[in-house]
Amino acid sequence: MSDIEFAHLVRLSDDTGLHEHADGPLPRREHGYCLDDVARGLVVLHREPDLPADLAALAEHYLAFTAYAQAEDGRFHNRLSPDRRWLDEPGLGDWWGRALWGLGTTAARSTTPAIQRAALECFDRGAHHRPPSVRTMAFAALGAAEVLDADPLHASAAALLGDITSYIGRPRTDENWPWPEDRLFYANAALPEALIAAGDLLGSDEVRDDGLRLLDWLLTVESRDFHLSPVPTGGWFLGEPRPAFDQQPIEAAAMADACARAYQVTSDPAWLAGVHRAIAWFSGDNDLGSLMQDEQTGGCYDGLTPAGPNTNQGAESTLALLSTRQHLRTLLRSTG
Incomplete structure (x- = not known):
């Protein structure tokens, strides 16, 4: 039996599939x-x-x-x-x-x-x-x-x-902006994670190291005072205000995935910091100190707005919480 709470995912699902949106904890079946x-x-x-x-x-x-x-x-x-x-x-x-x-x-x-x-x-x-x-x-x-x-x-x-x-290309030579795109958008950590996986499984140290370099930079720019501060839905470039909103759970989940893979590939415990920051973002260690999960339903709030959480608990956000908690469980087992 899993030690992660799947009740809200079950609530959002039926014998067809998974309802995309929710009104609070209730699935918006009409969508x-x-x-x-x-x-x-x-x-x-x-x-x-x-x-x-x-x-x-x-x-x-x-x-x-x-x-x-x-x-x-x-x-x-x-x-x-x-x-x-x-x-x-x-x-x-x-x-x-x-x-x-x-x-x-x-x-x-x-x-x-x-x-x-x-x-x-x-x-x-x-x-x-x-x-x-x-x-x-x-x-x-x-x-x-x-x-x-x-x-x-x-x-x-x-x-x-x-x-x-x-598709991704090599990191840029600009140390302030090695990212291969002109702007950060969404699910950003999936790009370096894909490079790390490709380098590891296809035997290319260069590709793996490119992914690790990009991920290290991304974790740095998406952190403030040692907590995760994801880029907003509108994206971000150097010099634009931070913190910025709305922040999406998918960003924290992508960071957890990528840092967990980096740790798996390198065995470097430094990557555990990124996993822990992503986990902590849901638990209130974020730019507003707001809890991003509903401990009664098991759902995750749909985003962090300037005024606090968007308390709807849709599928994307709930799955982001679940996947990040899976990394927490793995870390607890591997470290202790």
Whole structure:
């Protein structure tokens, strides 16, 4: 049985998938579902070492949703109406990248062979595409890393993961701004994490070290007084005011993921500081000293605004909290 509270994720879910939005703790059923969140759910659930029966059933619902969303050519729909009609055409947006991340994680970590095979078939169907967005590619690369870690001879996963370097490029020579983009946007830590994974699994010290350098810089600029201070939804560049709002839980979760991978690859305990800052952000060690989780429901607030938390508890934020708490559990077990 998991020691992490999944009650709110269950509350947001049904036999179709995962409701995207909430009004406080209650799912906004009229807003329907999106693959983006369902795929995140696959990642989180399959990171659990021993899924109880109810969560295993939930993971199978999420996998069925993801397979249903996939077109024959490997692209994916994203938005499903409450009456189960697709509201968009299949595409290669962030949801495609997150779908491959979720499918790769399921294929690598599920303990049910039939589920592994089904997830891998969907992954392989989509892995030949190359999206226009660097973040979309980074999410997909993290799924490829899961597959490749489980099967080092998996050709399409190796090709997908290897191509992340051409998307991100090398760090800039400017020590104040080595970031390969002109501005920080969202889920920023996924980019260096993808490089670290590619360098580690494909045997390139240069690519791994580029990722570590970018992550170290990112953790520095996204910290204030030794607590995490994520960039706002509008992005950030040097000289713009900080702290800035609204801050999103996905930023803390991405930082926890990336620093945990850096620690796994390097065994350098310095990376644990980033994981701890991300965990502490949810517990109130943030720019406003505000608790970002509802301890009664198990949900996470949707963002940190200048006036405090946005107390709606949607799927993206709740999954960000759950994934970060998974790193806390791993750290507690590994250090003590």
